[in-house]
Amino acid sequence: MKTYWNIYTVFVQNGVSYLAQYRKDAWWNVAVNVLWVGMLFLIVEVIFSQTATIVGWKKEEVYLLTILWTIVSEAFVMIFGGNTQQIPHMITDGDLDIFLTKPANTLFLVSTRFFLFRAFYRLLADFGILAWIVWRFDVGVSLPHAVLAFFLVVCGIIVHFSMTLLANTLSFWFLRIDNVNDTLVSLHTLGRYPIDVFPKTLKILLLTALPMAFSGYIPVAVLTGRWPWYAVGYAVCFTAAFFCLAVRFWSFALKRYSSASS
């Protein structure tokens, strides 16, 4: 465990070095991210200019949903985003070979080697916006609910990682499918809205096979008392099972990797 911690520390240090090299780009990214969140809030404003509630959700709750979804997305990008998306290129070009020869878990190296530090700054900005929402709308949240929501946000990040890993592992069979990540980004936006607006089938899909609801809906549903506390059990079990499935699929695929270069 200590070895992996040491390796990860080096990855984070590399991320800091990268950031130091492209400082202007990092600030540019923070500014654009604030604009992006502003655009998401504009969507909320436009919708709520026509109604007081949407499927029982009030404006401040949808704001909360939007920012928690953004935090899950940004945390995923910071830890895994720059890595898992590279898997199709690694497989197509044969770059995966070098990781197979290292005396460490291949999946760990492949999915964490590049820590995107600029996303950390963006994440800080997102937490600032979250604090502003809580203050602006006077969102009354109890400490146990807040702790539970934070825990579910972590589950959301793990589910997001697992889904991305599953999709990218398909590139062991299909060539040039790196754009599957753009599709995931598009599908992921479904988790930014109260899933009660969707037909039942789609709603079930978003809680199971296409688990986008874990990124924002479930934490906020628990936070606002829409989901009972025991539903958290489902979220935790699903997260563990989905993560195991993704890792096992990766291991299965890796066994049939025959290398493209060496």
Added chain:
Amino acid sequence: MSISKYWQLNKTFLQRHIAYRARVSIWIIADVANFLVFPFVWLAVYGSRETLAGYAKADMVTYYMVIMFISVACTSHISRHMKDDIIKGNLNAILVQPMRYLFFRTIHEVSYRILATGIAIALFGAAFFLFPAYMRFPSSPASLIFFLLSLFFSFYFSHLMQLFVGLSSFWLGDNTGPDRLRHIVEKVFSGEIAPLVFFPPLLQSIAGILPFQFLSYVPAQIFVGQLTMQEMRHVVFIASMWAAGLSVFVLFLWRRGVRRYDGVGI
């Protein structure tokens, strides 16, 4: 300028796109998924009401279906390729060939759009077939003609915006930042997230001045019959003026940029 070589180039690109069918299909899913949510959200907003700001439920669903069609068939994605050409030096190989770079990249994009348009028509037709109560068709042949014209402008403006971002690589190198900014500005002011009539008055005024409305809002408005004949003629005239002005500016940037280009990899 020989047309035949560009025609041959178009056929070559088209064959390449067809060879990677899985990739094309994944792009289509990405484009469609972006707009899947909005009709459901708006239908929930309508509740028991029949109209919102002059939009009936069918108008609103059709609005997003048209935007989905435009996203699949008429939205250019050329800037990433241009960035690679410029910062990796791939441009060298194209500059020494007897063809114009901007035409080369435009044909690359057009060949993909030809393929995507076929798929978009099939998807649009499926939406009409599956949800007839929520879909509507232009009320007159003239509206349909203006709609087709507006689709041309939609592609042209989308392509111009991509060219701007792509050419910025001559000065900036990595154009990820400008590209994200373009993405946000386009999403807000093109009416992609909602019809502009639902926006706050200030944003409506800004959107009315900028050319981004021609990307999605104008074609969708024409399709759902929200514009009169006179308004349609007016927007086509304004779009033509913008198209001419921006085209000249793109050529200007290309000439200035290529002078700065130092040909990495020679």
